[in-house]
Amino acid sequence: MRTVTGLVVALMLITGGPGRAEWYKGNTHTHTINSDGDSAPDAVARWYKEHRYNFVVLSDHNYLTPVDGLNKALAAPGKFLVVGGEEVSDRFRDKSGRGFSIHLNAVNLGRVIPPAGGGSVTEVLQNNVDAINATGAVAHINHPNFGWSLTFEDLLAVKNYNLYEIYNGHPAVNNAGGGGVPGTEAMWDSLLTRGKLVFGIASDDAHSFKKFSPDLSNPGRGWVVVRANALDSDAIARALDRGDFYSSTGVELEDLIITDKRITVKIEPDRSSTRFTTFFIGTGGTVLKATGDNPAVYDITGKELYVRARIEDSNGRKAWTQPFYTGARR
Ligand SMILES: [Zn+2]
Ligand SMILES: [Zn+2]
Known part of the structure; x- marks a missing residue:
């Protein structure tokens, strides 16, 4: 979808005005050498620009990769944007010693957020959602089945977030579920059936830009197409948070x-x-x-x-x- 929608064309004909909504393709989850990615932020951003994305969120683990210099160097206002972000990467260990990986992305982030911790999986989730919301960034909960860490009940119990990953392109995150655990899309219907409105994100969670293989987390596997009034970080984050997008593989x-x-x-x-x-x-x-x-x-x-x-x-x-x-x- 690279063109203005039919509906918007009609509106433009009526109003002739600027500020029209357009569709922007982007990836909200990507790593660089500032955490466990294999490429520098500049190379990562360029990969997305060259593959005709309109935006990418750099989301290193517990690190805010600066984006202003990248946006200046790429010099593509209105066409391509690097959005500041972080994958807030927390852990919880229960009494039996079992560890849970609890990761949330903060999209359109202005300052780094340390993992908030907490006394249970849902408390860790909630504390991190609250910490992300307090900065004005938009939270999405990541790969619930990674390490079989997050259940439908956890996602149901946590408040004040609107987004979670129904598809994550990393090869070891168990999107499809198995062994009696529902897949991420089945979880989505369970949440929606209980009246909890959440929107489903597809993302790359890319780490590997140098070698491509099915067992590596490469870019280009999952993305969102967002309907926003402008290609700026605020407009993109707001449109995501209100569910004005679709997800795709x-x-x-x-x-x-x-x-x-x-x-x-x-x-x-x-x-x-x-x-x-x-x-x-x-x-x-x-x-x-x-x-x-x-x-x-x-x-x-x-x-x-x-x-x-x-x-x-x-x-x-x-x-x-x-x-x-x-x-x-x-
Ligand atoms: Zn993660
Ligand atoms: Zn990640």
Whole structure:
């Protein structure tokens, strides 16, 4: 999605004004040599710029990599932006000695945040969410199944965050779940079914920019496409926090129109013979409708509680739209 949406084109024709919303592709989770990445911040930022992203958040472990110099050096205002961030990386050890990895990203961060600690997994999560919120940055909870550290109950108990990773491109984070533990997308439906509105992020969690292989955490695997009024850190962070974005591992959308009555997903066709299926999903992960149409359209009855869409292509790539609570709750 590189163009202005149809809806916005219509608005522009009416108003002719600036400040129009556009779609910006970005990755909110990336490491550099300032933590355990293999490349300097400049090389990391350039990778994303050269691969036609509009923004990247540098999120080193417990370190705020400076971005002002990078933005000056890359000199692409309105086209590409490096956003300040940190992966606040905390740990909790229970009485049995079991360790839990508790990681949260702070997007649009102005000062480094030390891990906050706490007396339980949920307390550590909450303390770090609160610490991130106190700086004015936006928090997203990362890779819940990494080390099988965070459960659906943890995500349900924590307050005042809107975002968590439903897809993380690192090869060892167990997105799909297993052994009786739900995958991150199934957790999402459990949260939404309980009335907890959270938005799903797809990210790279990239560490390796020099060698590419399925067992390395390479860039380009998961991203968000954000609808914002401007390509600046505040506008991007705010749009993420209010759920004005979709997540993707390869499927691109031309437009997404949601009203009280209808959800319309316009899929960007690719130049090959790829085919698409759109699944509209409601309470408990129930598939309300599956369609091969493009645009894919779902007419809201008002009895669904929520509706979200997952678009899959015939080569396994996906996109996820954010949940929309229908008349039953609104
Ligand atoms: Zn992490
Ligand atoms: Zn990470």
